[in-house]
Amino acid sequence: MKLSSLLSQIGYFAALSCASVVESESVEQATQSPAASAYWFENVKRTGGTTFRNVKEYGAKGDGVTDDTAAIQKAIAGRGGGGGFFSTTRNLVYFPAGTYVVSSGLKASSWSVFQGDPINRPVIKASAGFSGTVLLRGSVGASSGLADFFRTVKDLVFDTTAVPSSKSLAIILWSLSQGSQIQNVLFKMAPGAGATGHIGIQSVGANSPTFLNDLEFQGGHIGMSISDTQYQFKTMVFKGCTIGIKVNQMLVGTGQNLHFDGVGTGVDSTATGTAHFNLIDSTAKNTKVVFSGAGSAVNTVALQNVKVDATTVRIGGASSLTGSVAAGQTWLKGGKYAAGAAGKSVSPGELIPTPRGANLVDSTGAFVTVVPPTYKEFTVDQVINVKESGARGDGTSDDTAAIQAAVTAAAAKGSLLFFPFGTYIISDTIKVPKNSRLVGEAWTQLRATGAKFGSIGSPRPMIKIGEPGDVGLAQMSTFILDIKSSCPGLKLLEINMAGTKPGDVGFYDIHFPLNQGGVIAKSAGCTSAGNCPSVHVSVHMTPTSSVYWENTWVSDAGGSQSKTANGGGFLVESQGGTWINGLGSEHSAMYQIAIHKAKGVYLGVMQSESAYWQVQTKAAVFNPGSWASALLPGEPNFSWCATGDGSCRVGLYQYVTDSTDVHLYSGGFWNFPCASPTCQTHATVYANNTKLFVWGQGVINSVNMIAEQRGGAVTAAVPRTANVGSNFNGLTPSVLAAYLRQSA
Numbered sequence: 073m074k075l076s077s078l079l080s081q082i083g084y085f086a087a088l089s090c091a092s093v094v095e096s097e098s099v100e101q102a103t104q105s106p107a108a109s110a111y112w113f114e115n116v117k118r119t120g121g122t123t124f125r126n127v128k129e130y131g132a133k134g135d136g137v138t139d140d141t142a143a144i145q146k147a148i149a150g151r152g153g154g155g156g157f158f159s160t161t162r163n164l165v166y167f168p169a170g171t172y173v174v175s176s177g178l179k180a181s182s183w184s185v186f187q188g189d190p191i192n193r194p195v196i197k198a199s200a201g202f203s204g205t206v207l208l209r210g211s212v213g214a215s216s217g218l219a220d221f222f223r224t225v226k227d228l229v230f231d232t233t234a235v236p237s238s239k240s241l242a243i244i245l246w247s248l249s250q251g252s253q254i255q256n257v258l259f260k261m262a263p264g265a266g267a268t269g270h271i272g273i274q275s276v277g278a279n280s281p282t283f284l285n286d287l288e289f290q291g292g293h294i295g296m297s298i299s300d301t302q303y304q305f306k307t308m309v310f311k312g313c314t315i316g317i318k319v320n321q322m323l324v325g326t327g328q329n330l331h332f333d334g335v336g337t338g339v340d341s342t343a344t345g346t347a348h349f350n351l352i353d354s355t356a357k358n359t360k361v362v363f364s365g366a367g368s369a370v371n372t373v374a375l376q377n378v379k380v381d382a383t384t385v386r387i388g389g390a391s392s393l394t395g396s397v398a399a400g401q402t403w404l405k406g407g408k409y410a411a412g413a414a415g416k417s418v419s420p421g422e423l424i425p426t427p428r429g430a431n432l433v434d435s436t437g438a439f440v441t442v443v444p445p446t447y448k449e450f451t452v453d454q455v456i457n458v459k460e461s462g463a464r465g466d467g468t469s470d471d472t473a474a475i476q477a478a479v480t481a482a483a484a485k486g487s488l489l490f491f492p493f494g495t496y497i498i499s500d501t502i503k504v505p506k507n508s509r510l511v512g513e514a515w516t517q518l519r520a521t522g523a524k525f526g527s528i529g530s531p532r533p534m535i536k537i538g539e540p541g542d543v544g545l546a547q548m549s550t551f552i553l554d555i556k557s558s559c560p561g562l563k564l565l566e567i568n569m570a571g572t573k574p575g576d577v578g579f580y581d582i583h584f585p586l587n588q589g590g591v592i593a594k595s596a597g598c599t600s601a602g603n604c605p606s607v608h609v610s611v612h613m614t615p616t617s618s619v620y621w622e623n624t625w626v627s628d629a630g631g632s633q634s635k636t637a638n639g640g641g642f643l644v645e646s647q648g649g650t651w652i653n654g655l656g657s658e659h660s661a662m663y664q665i666a667i668h669k670a671k672g673v674y675l676g677v678m679q680s681e682s683a684y685w686q687v688q689t690k691a692a693v694f695n696p697g698s699w700a701s702a703l704l705p706g707e708p709n710f711s712w713c714a715t716g717d718g719s720c721r722v723g724l725y726q727y728v729t730d731s732t733d734v735h736l737y738s739g740g741f742w743n744f745p746c747a748s749p750t751c752q753t754h755a756t757v758y759a760n761n762t763k764l765f766v767w768g769q770g771v772i773n774s775v776n777m778i779a780e781q782r783g784g785a786v787t788a789a790v791p792r793t794a795n796v797g798s799n800f801n802g803l804t805p806s807v808l809a810a811y812l813r814q815s816a
C-alpha cells in the first residue's frame with residue numbers, strides 16, 4: 073500500500089497510528105505535527121483524498137538543523153497530473169511551523185500548492201553552502217510558461233541570509249501563467265552586492281499571469297525580476313533592496329499599495345520590453361528613485377496617490393518629477409484622449425484631476441485592499457467537511473442535495489465549510505446564504521451538468537450568493553467552477569449580496585477554466601462553436617451586489633478545435649462598489665467583461681484573448697449568435713455591425729455602458745491566432761458613462777482600441793494606427809496611457 077493512500081485512510085487521526093504503522097521516525101513528528109498548531113487546515117479531517125501532504129510525514133524535521141531537501145522533494149515528487157490546461161490530480165505540500173533547511177533547489181510539480189501555517193509561518197532556509205541558482209523552481213519549464221497554469225506558494229518565509237550576498241540566487245522561479253499566485257510570503261535576503269545577488273521572485277521568457285499579492289522583500293539585489301505580458305502587484309513592502317521591481321518585459325502593469333523603504337530604485341521599467349505601468353496608492357521613503365522609465369514615446373506611466381519624501385520619478389535618466397502625487401491626482405506621461413477633446417494628445421508629464429467615488433476608497437483615498445482570509449482564527453471544531461453531509465466529490469455522483477444541506481448548516485452555525493479536493497457534480501442551484509465561508513483545497517472543482525441549466529432563455533445559476541438586497545458575509549476561496557456538459561442556460565456564479573464592509577463578500581483564487589481537457593463531448597450537430605452555446609455567463613454580479621475579487625481566470629479552451637461557445641465572462645451590474653484584482657477573462661464569445669449601470673468599479677489588471685474560433689475560422693454563426701434572443705441587460709447586441717461582418721462581430725474585451733465611477737487599469741488584450749493587425753474591428757466599446765477612467769491599455773491586432781457607442785451605432789475613438797507601440801515578443805501592440813473622454 074502506498075504511503076499516500078495509507079495516510080488518507082488514517083486521516084485526521086494520523087498522528088499516532090500513522091507513526092506506529094509507517095516508520096518509527098514518525099513518532100516524534102507525529103506528536104509535534106498536528107498538535108503543534110491550532111491551524112484548522114493542518115488538522116481537519118480529510119476523507120478519501122491523497123492531495124494533502126504534510127512534509128513532516130515525508131521525513132522533514134523543520135528543526136532548523138537537519139537538511140530537509142530530500143524529504144520535501146519526496147513530498148512534492150511524482151504528483152500533480154500532467155500539467156497544462158487540465159489535471160484531475162493535485163499536490164498540496166503543507167509545511168507545519170518550523171525552520172526547514174535546504175541545501176539545493178526544490179522543484180514543483182504541475183498543479184501543486186506550497187502552503188505554510190499562517191499562524192506561525194514556517195521558514196524555508198537556504199544553508200550557507202546552498203548549491204544551485206534557484207531555491208524553488210515553481211514553474212515546470214525553465215523559460216516560457218505560457219501553457220503552465222495553477223500553482224500557489226502561500227503563508228511561508230524564505231530566508232537566504234546565510235548564503236553569500238555575491239551569489240546569484242533566485243528564491244522562486246515563477247515563469248507561469250493564469251491561476252498562479254504567490255501570497256503572504258516574506259523573502260529575507262542577504263543585502264545586494266554590486267550587479268548580482270539574491271532575487272525574491274524571478275520570471276523569464278514570456279508568461280501570462282495576472283496577480284501577486286501581500287509580499288515583503290527584505291534585502292536582496294532585486295525583490296522581483298519580471299518578464300511577463302501583464303501583472304498586478306498588490307500590497308508589497310520592499311526594504312533595503314537595490315531594486316524593488318525590475319520590469320524586463322511587460323505590456324501593461326499595475327503596482328498598488330507598494331511601499332519602498334531604503335531602496336535604490338522602486339520600479340525600474342527602463343527595459344525596452346515595457347510599455348505602460350501604473351503605480352498607485354504607494355509610498356517611498358529613503359529611496360533614491362521611486363520610478364524609472366525608459367523615456368521613449370512608447371514607454372508610458374501613470375502615478376496616482378504616491379507619497380514620497382525626497383524621492384524622484386526619473387524617466388529616461390532625467391528627473392521628471394520630485395515630490396508626491398496627491399490622492400485624487402494622476403501624474404501622466406504618455407498618449408491620452410482627454411475629456412471634451414477629439415483625438416490624441418501626448419502628456420509630457422502633467423497632473424490630471426482623478427476623483428474616485430467614496431464607496432471604492434479607504435480613509436486615505438486609496439482603493440480598498442483586503443488581506444485574503446486564511447480563517448486562522450477558526451478552530452478545527454468550527455469546520456464542517458462537506459463530505460460528512462454525504463457529498464462524494466467523485467466526479468459522477470450528484471452532490472447537489474448534500475452540498476445544499478451542508479451550506480445551510482454551516483451558515484446557521486457560522487462554521488467554515490471545507491471541500492476536500494475532488495470534483496463535485498451539481499445539477500441545480502446551490503443557494504449560499506449570509507454567513508457563509510466556503511473553502512476548497514488545491515482548486516476543488518464544482519461542476520455543473522443537467523437539464524436545469526439547459527434553457528437558453530432563462531439562465532440559472534449553479535452557485536447563487538444571496539438574494540437581491542441581502543447584506544452580509546459570503547466568501548469562497550480556492551475553487552474551480554466548470555461544466556461537465558453543455559449548459560446554455562447556466563450562470564456559473566451569480567452574486568446578489570453586498571458586505572457590511574469590503575471583502576465580506578469576497579472571492580479569492582476562484583477560476584473558470586471551461587471546456588478544458590475535452591470535458592465536453594462534442595455533439596453531432598456541433599459544426600462550429602457559433603451554433604453550440606455552452607455557458608451563458610461565468611459570473612453575474614447583479615445591481616445589489618458589492619464584491620471583492622482576487623485572482624480569477626475565466627477561459628474557454630477556445631482553440632480552433634473548440635466546438636462550444638461561452639457567451640460572456642464577467643457581467644457586472646454592481647452598484648455598491650466592486651473591486652476586481654488580477655482578472656484574466658478570455659475566449660468567451662460576446663464579451664470578456666461587460667459593465668452596465670454599475671456604480672463604483674475598480675479593475676486592477678485585465679488579461680484577455682479573443683475566442684480563437686472567431687478570429688481563426690470566421691465562424692459561420694456571428695455574434696450575438698445563439699444568444700440573440702436571450703441577452704441579459706448590458707450584453708452587447710452588435711447592432712453596429714453589418715450582417716456577416718465577422719471582424720466587427722468578434723467578442724469585445726470590454727463593453728462598458730451607462731456606468732459611473734469606473735476605474736480600469738492595465739488592459740492587456742491579445743488576438744494571437746490572427747496574423748493581421750486588422751482582424752478584429754473593435755477591442756472595446758464604451759457608451760454613455762461618467763467618471764470612466766482608463767489607465768494603460770495594450771492591444772494586439774485590433775483596428776480600434778476603443779470605440780464609442782451611441783444608440784445602435786459606434787464610432788472609432790482610439791484607432792490602432794495612432795497608438796502603435798514597439799515590438800513586443802514579435803508582435804506590434806498599440807498602447808494607450810489614458811482614455812478620459814467619458815470621465816466628466
Ligand SMILES: *[C@@H]1O[C@H](CO)[C@@H](O)[C@H](O)[C@H]1NC(C)=O
Nearest residue numbers: 669730731759760761782783
Ligand atoms: C445614459 O445613461 C443615463 C443614466 O443611466 C440614462 O438615463 C440615459 O437614458 C442613457 N442614455 C443613452 C443614450 O443610452
Ligand SMILES: *[C@@H]1O[C@H](CO)[C@@H](O)[C@H](O)[C@H]1NC(C)=O
Nearest residue numbers: 709710711729781782783784
Ligand atoms: C442594441 O442595443 C442598443 C443599446 O445598447 C440599442 O440602442 C439598440 O436598439 C439595440 N438594437 C437592437 C436591434 O436590439
